[in-house]
Amino acid sequence: MSIRVDTHPDRFVASIAGEPHVFHCHHYNCFLQKSIVDQSALLDAKRLLTDAAAEVVYTELSALKATTDTAEVLFGQLGFGVLDAKALTAQGGNATVKGSHYALGWLSKFGKASEPVCYFVAGFVEAAARQKFGAAFQVKETACVASGANACTFEVKPGGRATLPPSVGMGTLTPFVERPAFATRTSVDEGAIITACAGLPLAGTIEGKIDAFGVSLTRHYSNYYNLISYRFDQQMASVAGEAATAAARMLLTEAGQVCAFHTFGGIMESAEWEGLIKPMCKTTEDWVYGMVSVVNALGWGRWSVAALDPGRRLELVVDGSYESNGYLAAFGTSATPRCHLATGGTSGLMNLVYHANIMSRPALTPQLYEKTFTEGHFFVARETECRSMGAKACRFVAERL
Amino acid sequence: MAASIDEFKRSHGRIETALTTGETLAQNPAALIAHLKTVRLEVLQHFKAKDDFYPALAAQCTKAGDAAGAHLTHIFESNMHVQSAAVQRFFETLETAPAANLLSSFQTVVTVIRQRFSTEERAVFPLFIRSAKTLETHP
Numbered sequence: 001m002s003i004r005v006d007t008h009p010d011r012f013v014a015s016i017a018g019e020p021h022v023f024h025c026h027h028y029n030c031f032l033q034k035s036i037v038d039q040s041a042l043l044d045a046k047r048l049l050t051d052a053a054a055e056v057v058y059t060e061l062s063a064l065k066a067t068t069d070t071a072e073v074l075f076g077q078l079g080f081g082v083l084d085a086k087a088l089t090a091q092g093g094n095a096t097v098k099g100s101h102y103a104l105g106w107l108s109k110f111g112k113a114s115e116p117v118c119y120f121v122a123g124f125v126e127a128a129a130r131q132k133f134g135a136a137f138q139v140k141e142t143a144c145v146a147s148g149a150n151a152c153t154f155e156v157k158p159g160g161r162a163t164l165p166p167s168v169g170m171g172t173l174t175p176f177v178e179r180p181a182f183a184t185r186t187s188v189d190e191g192a193i194i195t196a197c198a199g200l201p202l203a204g205t206i207e208g209k210i211d212a213f214g215v216s217l218t219r220h221y222s223n224y225y226n227l228i229s230y231r232f233d234q235q236m237a238s239v240a241g242e243a244a245t246a247a248a249r250m251l252l253t254e255a256g257q258v259c260a261f262h263t264f265g266g267i268m269e270s271a272e273w274e275g276l277i278k279p280m281c282k283t284t285e286d287w288v289y290g291m292v293s294v295v296n297a298l299g300w301g302r303w304s305v306a307a308l309d310p311g312r313r314l315e316l317v318v319d320g321s322y323e324s325n326g327y328l329a330a331f332g333t334s335a336t337p338r339c340h341l342a343t344g345g346t347s348g349l350m351n352l353v354y355h356a357n358i359m360s361r362p363a364l365t366p367q368l369y370e371k372t373f374t375e376g377h378f379f380v381a382r383e384t385e386c387r388s389m390g391a392k393a394c395r396f397v398a399e400r401l
Numbered sequence: 402m403a404a405s406i407d408e409f410k411r412s413h414g415r416i417e418t419a420l421t422t423g424e425t426l427a428q429n430p431a432a433l434i435a436h437l438k439t440v441r442l443e444v445l446q447h448f449k450a451k452d453d454f455y456p457a458l459a460a461q462c463t464k465a466g467d468a469a470g471a472h473l474t475h476i477f478e479s480n481m482h483v484q485s486a487a488v489q490r491f492f493e494t495l496e497t498a499p500a501a502n503l504l505s506s507f508q509t510v511v512t513v514i515r516q517r518f519s520t521e522e523r524a525v526f527p528l529f530i531r532s533a534k535t536l537e538t539h540p
Contacts, residue, residue, distance in 0.1 A: 399509040
């Protein structure tokens with residue numbers, strides 16, 4: 001059994017039962033989570049993460065009219081590991097996960113954890129229990145592979161929130177702007193790349209893993225990222241004001257850089273890139289176009305190169321970014337730009353191509369990350385227009401410092 | 402350190418004026434370099450002082466019992482330090498950077514400095530004022 005994924009080629013997104021999904025790797029998932037958990041002195045970070053997961057997953061499981069089997073299959077198909085929730089009853093019980101994406105990702109990135117780290121999974125289990133029994137549950141991870149256990153165990157008890165706010169689903173969708181002329185000034189065939197990516201086996205294996213491009217991928221919930229990022233921002237502001245908001249946005253943008261470095265870097269060093277995309281690349285600039293084409297297969301919206309001054313400056317226009325879709329629907333309009341992931345992604349892309357010389361296939365180590373984003377004339381990016389602020393599309397500029 | 406906040410703000414104003422003047426010279430690399438040299442010392446001293454300011458602010462917040470402020474200051478410190486080093490590199494290599502690189506880097510440096518000053522005046526300096534007031538009231 002597998003759960004149907006609906007593609008929306010006109011929107012450059014994919015969804016399951018009306019809930020948008022995007023590909024992200026363990027580097028981004030774990031770094032983003034850690035950035036939030038590290039602020040636990042200021043807010044209830046673990047609850048923030050678990051609550052958001054429960055809301056978004058429950059909305060999807062309800063739409064799927066999911067049984068426990070469906071939830072388990074979905075969990076593995078999305079790359080989160082192997083979930084066993086069969087022992088749960090209306091009184092609760094234990095669920096287990098083998099090969100948890102978050103636990104293994106945390107271990108490989110940060111080493112052994114002092115406490116369980118599968119906050120998203122706890123929310124997923126809460127949603128699965130709620131869907132199965134039609135009642136409220138609270139879930140706590142009592143053993144975690146990241147902190148030395150053989151499997152991740154989740155204790156489920158009746159209680160908790162009586163109802164959950166529904167996810168905003170596909171979010172606020174608006175017409176795309178006309179694609180800039182610069183978007184096609186390349187020998188890279190974006191259509192062929194998107195078609196090829198759609199044919200890649202990017203569903204979880206029997207072990208609930210999606211290993212591709214040298215990273216561990218998930219087909220994650222767009223609205224999970226949106227809820228945890230923007231609630232993080234909100235909660236930081238409410239407890240510590242403007243300073244906390246500014247700090248939160250720095251952390252969220254850095255998570256985007258981490259994502260670009262590892263995921264974009266991994267893709268540009270992958271066999272798939274070597275076989276399909278590199279032969280189309282006649283110039284260094286084509287590597288930028290090639291990566292933008294791959295991004296357009298990840299469910300992040302439609303990225304277009306609007307201007308590219310080789311080695312100096314990149315301007316990107318993003319139609320239907322999942323961040324702005326979700327922000328507008330869940331939080332309304334904003335006074336400031338909201339696409340932190342895409343901002344970090346823009347600087348990350350230019351740094352990989354023109355600063356870290358990704359064409360020479362360097363090892364994507366923490367040391368290289370540090371060097372790439374802090375030494376020499378690296379690129380910095382900013383979002384100059386954002387749909388959440390009323391623009392028709394989101395626009396990003398990366399420039400060399 | 403109270404005096405240093407006021408001095409930082411005055412310095413922000415002087416540097417902003419110098420950057421605005423620099424923007425009018427962007428078509429003339431020689432004139433731009435000559436102008437930037439006149440403000441180089443102030444900019445370098447300013448950013449070096451800021452590098453020292455953040456650890457001092459974190460210590461002040463801790464002393465004032467403002468754990469949240471200290472925590473946030475550490476986040477700012479690491480982010481600002483990276484930018485600071487890049488801005489200092491730009492001003493230290495005015496004579497040796499190729500003209501084309503200098504012009505485009507100047508625009509980026511201006512953007513980064515303005516964003517930084519704005520963040521500091523909006524978010525960081527109030528942390529200082531808050532903790533300083535606490536220490537005044539409960540030394």
